[in-house]
Amino acid sequence: MSAPIDLPKWADTILVPAVSVVAAFLVAGLVVVGIGENPLTATRLLLQGSLGTGEGLGFTLFYMTDFIFVGLAVAVAYHAGLFNIGGEGQATLAGLGIALVLNNLTFLPGIILIPLGILGAAAFGAAWAAIPGYLQAKRGSHIVITTIMFNWLASVLIVYLLVNVLRAPQNMNPETPAFPPQSEILFMHEVFAAFGIEIPASQLNLTLFLALAAAYGVWLLIYRSRLGYAIRVVGSSPTAAVYAGISPARIIVVAMVISGALAGGLAVNELMGYQHRLLLEFTAGYGFVGIAVALMGRAHPVGIVLASLLFGILYQGGAELAFEQPAITRDMVVVIGGIIILFAGALEGLFRRFVAHVMPRPALAKA
Amino acid sequence: MNPGDFVTLLDSGLRLSIPLLAACLAGLWSEKSGVVDIGLEGKMLVAAFAAAAAAYAFNSAWIGLVAGIAASVVFALIHGFAAISQRGNQIVSGVAINMLAAGLTAIVGNAWYGQGGRTPPLEGDQRFREIVFGHSALVFLALLAVPVTWFVLGRTRFGLRLRAVGENPAAVDTAGISVTKLRYTAVVIAGILCGLAGTYLSVGQSAGFLPNMTAGKGFIALAALIFAKWRAWPALGACFLFGLLDAISIRLQGIALPGIGEVPVQAIQALPYLMTVILLAGVIGTAIPPRASGIPYVKER
Numbered sequence: 001m002s003a004p005i006d007l008p009k010w011a012d013t014i015l016v017p018a019v020s021v022v023a024a025f026l027v028a029g030l031v032v033v034g035i036g037e038n039p040l041t042a043t044r045l046l047l048q049g050s051l052g053t054g055e056g057l058g059f060t061l062f063y064m065t066d067f068i069f070v071g072l073a074v075a076v077a078y079h080a081g082l083f084n085i086g087g088e089g090q091a092t093l094a095g096l097g098i099a100l101v102l103n104n105l106t107f108l109p110g111i112i113l114i115p116l117g118i119l120g121a122a123a124f125g126a127a128w129a130a131i132p133g134y135l136q137a138k139r140g141s142h143i144v145i146t147t148i149m150f151n152w153l154a155s156v157l158i159v160y161l162l163v164n165v166l167r168a169p170q171n172m173n174p175e176t177p178a179f180p181p182q183s184e185i186l187f188m189h190e191v192f193a194a195f196g197i198e199i200p201a202s203q204l205n206l207t208l209f210l211a212l213a214a215a216y217g218v219w220l221l222i223y224r225s226r227l228g229y230a231i232r233v234v235g236s237s238p239t240a241a242v243y244a245g246i247s248p249a250r251i252i253v254v255a256m257v258i259s260g261a262l263a264g265g266l267a268v269n270e271l272m273g274y275q276h277r278l279l280l281e282f283t284a285g286y287g288f289v290g291i292a293v294a295l296m297g298r299a300h301p302v303g304i305v306l307a308s309l310l311f312g313i314l315y316q317g318g319a320e321l322a323f324e325q326p327a328i329t330r331d332m333v334v335v336i337g338g339i340i341i342l343f344a345g346a347l348e349g350l351f352r353r354f355v356a357h358v359m360p361r362p363a364l365a366k367a
Numbered sequence: 368m369n370p371g372d373f374v375t376l377l378d379s380g381l382r383l384s385i386p387l388l389a390a391c392l393a394g395l396w397s398e399k400s401g402v403v404d405i406g407l408e409g410k411m412l413v414a415a416f417a418a419a420a421a422a423y424a425f426n427s428a429w430i431g432l433v434a435g436i437a438a439s440v441v442f443a444l445i446h447g448f449a450a451i452s453q454r455g456n457q458i459v460s461g462v463a464i465n466m467l468a469a470g471l472t473a474i475v476g477n478a479w480y481g482q483g484g485r486t487p488p489l490e491g492d493q494r495f496r497e498i499v500f501g502h503s504a505l506v507f508l509a510l511l512a513v514p515v516t517w518f519v520l521g522r523t524r525f526g527l528r529l530r531a532v533g534e535n536p537a538a539v540d541t542a543g544i545s546v547t548k549l550r551y552t553a554v555v556i557a558g559i560l561c562g563l564a565g566t567y568l569s570v571g572q573s574a575g576f577l578p579n580m581t582a583g584k585g586f587i588a589l590a591a592l593i594f595a596k597w598r599a600w601p602a603l604g605a606c607f608l609f610g611l612l613d614a615i616s617i618r619l620q621g622i623a624l625p626g627i628g629e630v631p632v633q634a635i636q637a638l639p640y641l642m643t644v645i646l647l648a649g650v651i652g653t654a655i656p657p658r659a660s661g662i663p664y665v666k667e668r
Contacts, residue, residue: 031471035474035479083456083458085458085462135644135647135648141644141647141649142656145593146647149640149641149643149644153637153640153641156640157633164631288466292466295459327477327478331474331484334469335470338463338465338467338468338470342463342464345455345456345459346450346453346456346460347449347453347455348455
């Protein structure tokens with residue numbers, strides 16, 4: 001039973017995740033049946049709401065942008081053999097970085113201020129990830145535990161700062177004053193309007209392109225660069241890395257810095273692209289969805305973009321579905337995320353064995 | 368602060384530490400056997416929901432407890448299946464358990480009661496009665512679990528084997544004892560204790576279930592476990608300390624201390640997390656987990 005299961009590469013990278021996702025949806029369908037609703041109607045409403053209208057598609061792509069960033073963040077750490085569950089906290093701190101940069105440099109023109117805001121997000125996210133990385137590398141504290149603790153520390157810190165320090169005067173809500181208007185990343189419908197093309201208004205903004213660029217950048221980093229090679233060596237065998245003259249401690253910190261900076265992209269999309277101010281709980285648990293995205297996408301940027309699209313569809317479609325059928329709330333997406341993490345992550349071996357079992361023998365022999 | 372206030376503060380600290388204690392001991396059992404459990408939070412949450420729902424349906428707090436434990440054990444077995452039988456990644460499985468619990472309790476709660484995920488308020492027999500000093504039986508059950516855990520893990524043959532499985536499973540296997548069976552036993556015990564913790568939240572401490580009512584208690588319990596260095600009596604101390612901090616932060620809201628001024632609630636709330644990070648960094652003492660924890664056991668090697 002513990003003999004390695006040989007599968008052709010295409011089966012391993014495409015078939016196994018696909019089978020586990022299908023299984024996850026079947027289980028989710030059972031949950032829908034369990035609460036007395038029709039899963040087929042639910043699926044139709046979900047697809048209609050997310051892809052059926054221009055507006056819905058815009059929102060789907062907006063959520064996809066969030067998930068690409070957090071998925072990439074988990075993936076880069078994963079390649080270094082690290083499990084970064086701290087995406088939530090890192091994105092929260094990135095939001096703080098954005099607010100500090102944008103609201104203190106209001107005199108700058110947008111063309112300078114926007115890149116500075118993005119850099120602020122990356123720097124704060126990276127710093128919040130670097131500390132657990134450093135503690136893991138130098139002091140041996142388990143990164144999972146420290147990143148969990150840092151999530152909670154971030155949420156406590158942001159509540160304190162928003163309530164006591166950063167809140168706009170005369171504002172009852174714990175949120176900063178609005179960012180200066182020139183720092184707002186353009187909405188996609190505004191961009192298209194400038195070219196005389198009218199598309200339905202949504203939250204979708206230019207950060208989508210930043211996310212896709214980040215995905216390409218991560219691909220270059222991991223599979224085409226010396227540093228990426230070092231990251232993968234440390235991830236598969238820290239002892240081998242030492243023999244190859246790579247310092248695992250250094251690589252661990254670097255990988256966490258990159259991971260935290262990527263998680264900061266979530267704050268760029270949500271705050272600079274849509275909310276235009278810093279507010280509580282804008283991360284909305286997306287940091288954990290990033291784990292599902294990275295596992296489903298096999299920690300490969302192409303897989304992550306596809307998995308992000310799927311989760312974008314689920315989030316947008318789920319919102320529309322909750323509107324049409326109040327019994328199926330948006331928590332359904334959290335359930336599906338949980339099942340996908342369980343199936344594509346923890347129970348991966350089960351699905352690999354299943355695929356190996358049902359595949360025709362000749363295909364296996366070639367592997 | 369007069370002595371009466373002080374006693375009240377200790378009392379509410381105790382109340383707030385009970386769910387932490389039960390969950391912390393759950394983590395202790397699981398991790399001593401070599402199965403890392405970051406799904407304490409999720410198991411508490413399903414238990415809290417199942418307990419409140421059953422207590423309401425059957426008009427009995429005790430049936431609530433049984434249902435809470437049953438739900439938590441089911442989730443523990445999912446974790447066990449992934450971590451032990453399938454040798455999957457235990458952290459990933461724990462994350463999945465937490466997400467599943469958060470989503471399922473909200474959805475099912477909303478579908479059954481239509482009150483935004485809440486259960487109807489519990490009253491009378493649906494809640495645990497106060498028996499001694501204003502505390503319910505669950506408080507004493509959780510406190511009793513401390514000496515029982517200490518004794519069974521530290522002083523019995525079963526406990527010795529269970530600890531050995533967390534340190535060196537191959538040695539246990541060589542002695543002809545089933546690693547799988549021992550780990551499953553530990554995971555189920557963890558499920559029972561999380562069930563107790565969750566039931567206390569919804570049926571003991573509060574009168575009903577609220578969505579996401581665990582609010583990170585499972586992670587504070589995890590912090591307490593590290594703080595107690597995976598030992599039962601220190602776990603009691605760590606959980607009481609964290610519960611007391613919670614009680615103090617509630618009490619100090621809006622009160623200016625002489626000489627210091629108003630202490631932000633968040634500063635006190637951050638303490639358990641901060642103290643755990645500092646401890647793990649080895650600045651004050653060291654915290655070393657059981658050696659084989661987190662590593663699936665492969666027999667043929």
